[in-house]
Every structure is written in structure tokens, then in C-alpha cells.
Amino acid sequence: MEIPYTVEAHPETGLNNGKIGIWLFLTSEVMLFGALFATFIMLRLGSDGNWAAMQAEAELNIPLATLNTAVLIASSLTMVMAWASLMRGQLGRFKLFGWLTVGCGGIFLVIKYFEYTAKFEHHHYPESSTFLAIYFAMTGLHALHVIGGMAWNAYFTGPGSKVFHTNRQWLTDRVEHSGLFWHFVDLVWIFLFPVFYLL
Amino acid sequence: MSEHVDIDKQVRIYFLVFGALMVGTAATVGAYYLDVSVPVALTIGLFIASVKASLVACFFMHLIDEKKIIYWTLALTVAFFIALMALPILTSVTDQVGDFAEVEAHEPH
Numbered sequence: 001m002e003i004p005y006t007v008e009a010h011p012e013t014g015l016n017n018g019k020i021g022i023w024l025f026l027t028s029e030v031m032l033f034g035a036l037f038a039t040f041i042m043l044r045l046g047s048d049g050n051w052a053a054m055q056a057e058a059e060l061n062i063p064l065a066t067l068n069t070a071v072l073i074a075s076s077l078t079m080v081m082a083w084a085s086l087m088r089g090q091l092g093r094f095k096l097f098g099w100l101t102v103g104c105g106g107i108f109l110v111i112k113y114f115e116y117t118a119k120f121e122h123h124h125y126p127e128s129s130t131f132l133a134i135y136f137a138m139t140g141l142h143a144l145h146v147i148g149g150m151a152w153n154a155y156f157t158g159p160g161s162k163v164f165h166t167n168r169q170w171l172t173d174r175v176e177h178s179g180l181f182w183h184f185v186d187l188v189w190i191f192l193f194p195v196f197y198l199l
Numbered sequence: 200m201s202e203h204v205d206i207d208k209q210v211r212i213y214f215l216v217f218g219a220l221m222v223g224t225a226a227t228v229g230a231y232y233l234d235v236s237v238p239v240a241l242t243i244g245l246f247i248a249s250v251k252a253s254l255v256a257c258f259f260m261h262l263i264d265e266k267k268i269i270y271w272t273l274a275l276t277v278a279f280f281i282a283l284m285a286l287p288i289l290t291s292v293t294d295q296v297g298d299f300a301e302v303e304a305h306e307p308h
Contacts, residue, residue, distance in 0.1 A: 013266060013268045014266045014268070015266055015268065015269070019269075020268070023269050023272055023273075024272065027272060027273065027275075027276040030276050030280055031276070031279060031280065031283070034279075034280045034283045034284065035283060037284065038283050038284055038286060038287050039287075041284065041287040041288060042287035042290070042291075045287060045288075045291040046291070052237075062228070062231070066224065066228050069224050070221065070224060073217065073220045073221060073224065074217070076217075076220075076255060076259050077213060077214070077217040079259070080209075080213045080259050081210070081213065084206050084209060084210050084213070087206050088206055176261075179259075179260075180260055183255050183256075183259045183260045184260070186255055186259075187252050187255050187256065190248050190251045190252050190255065191245075191248050191252065193224075193227070193248075194227050194244040194245070194247070194248050195244075195248075198227060198228070198230070198231040198240075198244055199237075199240055199241050199244045199245075
């Protein structure tokens with residue numbers, strides 16, 4: 001039995017299954033990170049004025065985090081360019097931008113690795129302070145999302161791109177959906193960066 | 200997003216948004232070095248972050264040109280998100296009011 005509306009839009013919603021699915025998934029992600037942000041607020045308000053001291057003690061690297069922000073923003077641009085290339089029917093450019101997106105994700109993780117190892121060398125662990133506990137929890141979960149997004153994009157840019165020759169619209173839609181996830185990951189970082197490093 | 204899109208126009212917008220996001224990042228870091236109080240720094244930082252997030256959502260995620268069902272789904276999510284954020288803030292305010300009332304009750308009249 002063929003599943004309907006995998007490519008063509010449902011007459012009621014005007015959207016195909018994948019688009020509805022990814023947006024519902026993203027709403028659950030909003031609540032997941034929302035719960036962690038609510039925890040962050042609770043911990044910060046309940047820190048009896050010790051938050052700034054804990055933050056200073058954690059010695060977060062602002063230049064590295066700024067670089068990571070720029071890398072993630074650049075990856076969002078390459079992601080939409082990958083989708084735009086498919087819309088134009090340019091498979092080669094799609095692959096170029098797709099791999100650039102995966103590469104930017106890799107650079108982000110390498111920078112994060114250096115940040116984390118610097119913390120561990122100074123014996124700064126999640127159990128060291130309330131600030132570091134929520135810092136590692138939120139940035140760690142975000143890093144897992146980056147890994148997931150990279151795997152998703154790598155699949156469609158690599159083996160999944162064969163579909164281009166048989167069902168281009170299917171591939172274009174899937175890349176749009178993986179792009180929505182990738183931009184959400186970027187969006188979360190846009191808030192994590194000032195909240196942990198600057199404020 | 201809508202089926203009939205002018206991709207060349209879209210691409211130009213993407214580069215403009217990318218530039219704005221980079222400027223926003225520089226502004227966020229710049230604001231950190233301003234000699235302002237914590238509440239002002241928080242307001243500036245979160246305002247810039249919100250503008251950047253809106254740009255990503257509207258243009259990179261195509262929300263500016265999306266179907267109604269997506270808007271309604273997101274409106275519901277925003278309502279729950281606000282309730283979630285209000286919980287710790289209201290708890291803190293309630294605690295502070297409670298502490299204040301306790302101090303007042305123990306003060307000699």
C-alpha cells in the first residue's frame with residue numbers, strides 16, 4: 001500500500017506528511033529546551049547572588065564561543081543554499097553546500113571539544129557548581145543535536161542524493177525538513193550563547 | 200513554504216539575513232563590554248538574541264510564508280512555552296513576597 005501525501009500536499013492542510021511531522025517534532029523540541037531554560041532561570045534566581053561568582057569561576061571562553069556562533073550562523077546560510085540549489089536543479093552545488101553545512105557542524109564540535117577539555121583540565125566538572133551543571137547539560141544536549149543534524153544532512157548529501165535523478169521533489173522536501181531542524185539548532189545556540197557566556 | 204518562489208530573490212534575502220545575524224552577534228558581544236547594570240545587560244542581550252532568532256525563523260525556516268496550520272501549531276507551543284517560563288519567575292516572586300511579609304510580621308509596631 002502506498003502512503004499518500006509523502007510528496008504532494010494534503011488538500012486540507014496544504015502540506016505533505018514530512019512537513020507536518022518535522023514541525024510537530026520541533027514543537028516538542030521547543031518544550032524540551034524550554035524546560036531546561038526554565039530550570040536555568042530557577043537556578044539563577046535561587047543562587048542568592050552567587051551566580052556571577054560561579055560564572056567567573058567557570059572561566060568560559062568568549063572568543064571561542066563567538067567563533068562558534070559565527071560558524072553555526074554560516075552553516076545555516078549553507079543549509080538554505082543547499083536547498084536553493086536543489087530548487088534550481090543544481091545537484092553539484094547542492095552537494096557542495098550540503099558538505100559545507102556538515103563541515104561547519106564538525107568545526108563547531110571541534111571548538112566545543114577544546115572548550116570542554118579546557119574546563120576538565122581546570123577540574124571544572126558538572127558537579128563543580130550549579131552554573132557548570134546547567135552549562136554542561138544544555139550545551140551538551142545542544143551538541144548532541146548538532147551531531148544528529150550532521151548525520152541527517154550527511155545522509156541526504158551523500159547516499160540519499162541518488163534520489164535526485166528519480167524523485168527530485170522528494171529530495172528537495174527532505175532537505176527542507178532537515179534544514180528546519182538545523183536552523184532550530186542554530187536558533188537554540190543564539191540564546192545559549194548570551195545566556196551562558198555574556199549575561 | 201509557497202510552491203511558487205523566486206529563488207534568486209530568496210538567495211539575496213538569505214545573504215542579507217546572514218549579514219544581519221553576524222552584525223547581531225557582534226552587537227551582542229559588544230554589549231557585554233558596555234558598563235551597564237545586570238538588568239540592562241540582560242535586556243539588551245535577550246533583545247538582540249530575539250531579533251536574531253526571529254530572522255532565522257522568518258527567513259531561513261520560511262515562517263514568513265507558511266501555511267496556517269503551522270502558525271496555529273506554533274501559537275499553541277508559544278502559549279505553553281510562556282507558561283513554562285512563567286513558572287520559575289512566579290515562584291521566585293511569590294517567595295520574595297513571602298519573605299517580605301515574614302519580615303513585616305516580625306517587625307515591632
